[in-house]
Amino acid sequence: MNQVLRHIVLVSTCFLFTLDIYAQTVEVEGVVLSSDMPLPGASVILESGDNSTGATTNLQGEFSIRFIEEYPITIFVQFLGYESFTTSITSRSQLPVSIILTSSQIDLDGAKVETNSKSDVEWMNSIHKGGVYRGIKSSVIRTDKDIILPGEVQARSIFHKIPGVNMWESDAAGLQIGIGVRGLSPNRSAHLSMRQNGSPMSADPLGYPESYYSPPIEAVTKIEYVSGAGALQYGSQLGGMLNFQIKSGKFNSADEFRVITSGTAYSPLDKYARANYNIFAEHGSGMENSAHYFCFDIKKGEGWRENTDFDSKTFIVSCSQNVPNDYGELVLSEEFTLMNRLEHQPGGLTDAQFNLNPRVSFRERNWFKVDWRILRMGLDYKPNYSNWSYNLSAFKLDASRQALGYLGSPNRIDFGEERDLISAEFNTGGFDLRATRLWLKEDGKSFGALVMGVQGYHGLTHMEQGLADATAHPNFYYLNEDNLEGSDYNLPNSQIAGFTQGIINITDNFSVTPGVRWEYIDTRAEGWYRVRIEDLAGNTLEDSVFNPGLIVNSRNVLLPGVGFSLKTPNDVEFYGNAVANYRAVNFSDIQIQNLGVVVDPDITDEGGANFDLGYRKNGEKISWDVSAFMLRYKNKIGLYNTTIPDPILIEKPVFLRTNVSDARTLGVEGLVRTELFKSDFSTIDLLVSVSYMKGIYIDGETTIFTGNEIENIPNCTYRSVLTWTNKRTRASLQWNFVDSQFTDATNSLSEPNAVFGEIPSYNILDLAINHNLNQNISLGIKLNNALDNMYFTRRATGYPGPGIIPSDGRNIRLSLVFNNL
The missing domain is CATH 2.170.130.10 (TonB-dependent receptor, plug domain)
Known part of the structure; x- marks a missing residue:
């Protein structure tokens, strides 16, 4: 037995010695980089004949793999978010290797549907x-x-x-x-x-x-x-x-300054010139691991109508830090926004007043004041050796708005009595935490994904209404702070939500995106309101304060949804989705005394769903995104004229805000861009944005609206922009057409107080040109409403009206830009 074992050992030793002679190994070493930065966690695979092995790069992006020395040896490198890389070596003299990966279209921060940066038609990344x-x-x-x-x-x-x-x-x-x-x-x-x-x-x-x-x-x-x-x-x-994405400083960048001075001039009104100006200044800079951006914006002057002077100031600062560590990529960001604004509001007009002179104003004592402060913090983290990434943002908002003036309908005279003051303070905050997992296929061109998120929110609104002084000045204080004539309410609300949504590839070209969201919502109202009843002679018959006690409305909401994407070989994408929607009713305006608007105490949340079916492509000569949609409402909230019981008038006419009916909107939307002309010196492009919609009330408890059109829906909207561009100049001609639309569920054409009625269709033509005088200075001019059409887009039920709020007539805007002077 021992002799047999000795023979086995001898044969095995000879075999291993022979293997070492005929299959020498080599230490394949190298480094994987991107823009001279190491890529830790990259996958490196070596292949030669039928043999293969692999490893991942260390924190310095380096790898060292012992492999059989049979040339050529193929090195295959993969890293999520970068193009796959393949090379071969034929001798030891080529070692170590330095491999540089280039960013691919698919990455954790922006996995794209397809390249769309060359076109004016762009949609969100996958x-x-x-x-x-x-x-x-x-x-x-x-x-x-x-x-x-x-x-x-x-x-x-x-x-x-x-x-x-x-x-x-x-x-x-x-x-x-x-x-x-x-x-x-x-x-x-x-x-x-x-x-x-x-x-x-x-x-x-x-x-x-x-x-x-x-x-x-x-x-x-x-x-x-x-x-x-x-x-x-x-x-x-x-x-x-x-979403408005604010600029941010760039790491490793030099100081950049820019100042924009612009202003608008109107035709004289009562022999007085009217104009306003805007000064905007910004600065950005960055070092290796920190960057900052800040801007300051001033808008001041007068508008097209009487009593339209304003003064607005905004300041934004943004900071970001790249935090070096051994565990992954960590970027922190902070932003602070401060805005305050004071507006003189000219009030609304009746239809007859608008047709006679849309620039006139019968309200010189109406003012509006806004103060806004937003603090936001963000965290983006991508661990090494992981296909997960994490995004966290938190915000705090502290704001207020105050409306002061005489809110009587435009066909009533302001006799200079005490004005109404409606004020609100908003104190809100929340967070949004998300985790993303990607599965990149071997071809590097398609991927699957899973996103999970948790969101929390809490807000407190404090609203008051009472009388202010009888002057024409912007004095935002109550005459009887401890005994208000209107109401005093605290309106707290909370929300916690969780969602998950994924991308599942059925084939390389077809994927589905199922998802679900759960919300717990708690809205509350606590406070009091005052009711004063007068007879026709102005004598007070009743002056009572009502305190309904604490009103609580808590509910759970489940929103499912699913979408799909089908891409064809010629870069066309067919897409669609069906997603449940929900809009929570709130108590914020229940007891605001505003032109007889009364809120139904039994009002409930709105439900509904969005359905889309679309077809889009990005090309060199022509690009488009065309889709059909349906928006389905359940218990749609709206306003209409009706009467309610009244102890003096028996039946009091009011505007009732309530769940009007179920409704449905069908429509087609299209955005098309085409290159009409291109030479070595200039190009001419045409961008067309068009939609056709039809919305009707279809069912509900209030059957009188069945078959009526939904308010705020212009059947046809058309906007086209013709743009000419050369090396130093850009010019555009924009034509805008918006069809007529109703403003209430009864589809009324006009009302004596102009609060409701039709908004007629309108055409607007704008011309603009901007020329770079040199590398650092540009000059622009724009003619707005070149045909000087008289039109309006709004009938207000309260401030800044009530009534028709006219839009601006013809005006000229100039712009002068200074860069890095």
């Missing part, structure tokens, strides 16, 4: 900072590329790339952006989740989702719009999400 956008209707507006004139303030020139967007154009300098999509009201953009750098910026996103603050467009690098299908990630808004 994966971006913890968000899933594949199969969803979206649009990206790049301010430096899509806006001709620096210092632009016209909403129609900023948001023209969102098909069908309905805009309020009722202030002189873009002080407050009001937009609606798919037939939803533009009222202070309340049907959109309005965000700045991904965090909410509206007054109280859950309890009072109105936006009184808009960032200076020159401080914005891009605007991201996601349709209502984004509800799984952004919560209960039927209209979707609109």
Whole structure:
């Protein structure tokens, strides 16, 4: 037995010795880099014949693998977010190897549907900072590329790339952006989740989702719009999400300064010239591991109408830090926004007053004041050796708004009595934590993904209403602070939500995006309101204070959704989705005494769903995104004329805000860009944004509205921009057509007080040109409303009206830009 073992050992030793002779090994060493930075965790695979082995790079991006020395040896390198790399070596003299990877289209921060940077038609990347956008209707507006004139303030020139967007154009300098999509009201953009750098910026996103603050467009690098299908990630808004991405400093960059001076001039009014100006200054810089950006914006002057002077100041500062560590990539960011604004408001007009002279004002004592402060902090973390990434953001908002003046209908005279003062203080905060996992396929061209998120929010709104002094000055204080004539309410609300959404590849070209969101919402109201009843002679019959006690409305909401994306070999994508939506009713305006608007005490939440089916492509000569949609409402909230019991009048006419009916909006939206002409010196492009919508009330308890059109829906919206570009000059011609629309569920054509009625269709033509005088100075000029059409986009039920709020007539805007002087 021992002899047998000795023979086995001898034979084995000879075999190993022979193997070593005929199969020598070599230490394959090297480093994997990207832009001279090491890439830890990269996968390195060696192959030769039927033999293969692999390893991952260390923290310095280095690898060392012992492998059989049979040449050629193929080295295959993969790293998530970078193009795969393959090379071969034929001798030891080629070692060590230095491998440089280039960033691919698919990465954790921006996994793209396809390359779209060369076109004016751009949509959101499939994966971006913890968000899933594949199969969803979206649009990206790049301010430096899509806006001709620096210092632009016209909403129609900023948001023209969102098909069908309905805009309020009722202030002189873009002080407050009001937009609606798919037939939803533009009222202070309340049907959109309005965000700045991904965090909410509206007054109280859950309890009072109105936006009184808009960032200076020159401080914005891009605007991201996601349709209502984004509800799984952004919560209960039927209209979707609109995000203003503020500029930030760049690491390892030199100081950059820019100053933009711009102004608007109007034709004289009563022999007096009217104008306003805007001064914007910004600075950015960065070192190896830290960067900063700040800007300051001043808008001041007068608008087109009487009593439209304003003074607005905004300051934004942004800081970011790259935190070196042995565990992964960690970037911190902080932003602070401060804005205060004072506006003189001219009030509204009746239809007859507008037709006679739209520039006239019968209200010289109405004022509006806004103070806004937002603090945001962010954290982005990508661990080494992991396909996970994490994004955390938290925000704190402290703001207030005050409306002062005489709020009687425009057909009533202001006799100079004590004015109404409505004030609100908003104290809100929240967080958004997301985790993303990617599965990159071997070809490096397709991937699967899973995103999970948890969001929390708490807000407290304090609203008061009472009488202020009888002067014409902006004195925002109550005459009887301890005994208000109107109401005093605290409106706390809370929300906790969780969601998950994924990208599942069925084939290399077809994927589905299922998801679900759960929310717990708690809205409350506690306070009192006063009711005064007078007879026809003005004698007080009753003066009572009512305290309904604490009102609590808590509920759980589940929102499922699914989407798909199909890409063809010629780079066309078919996409679609079906996502449930939900919009929580709030108590914020229940007891505000405002032109007889009464809120139904039994009002309930709105429900609904968004459906999209689209077809898009990016090409060199022509690009498009065309889709059909349906927005389904359940218990849609609206206003209509009716009467309620009254102890004096028996039946009192009011505007009732309640759940009007179920409703449905069907539409087609299209964005097309084509290159009409191109030479060595210049190009001519045409961008067309068009939509056709039809919305009707279809069912509900209030059957009198069945078959009526939904308010705030212009059937046809058309905007086209013809752009000419050469090396130093850009010029554009923009034509805007917006069809007529109703403003209430009864489809009334006119009312004596002009609060409700039809908004007629209108055409607007704008011309703009911007020329670079040299590398550091540019000069621009724009003629707004070149045909001087008289039109309006808004009938207000309260401030800044009530009544028709006319839009600006013809005006000229000049812009002068200084870079790094």
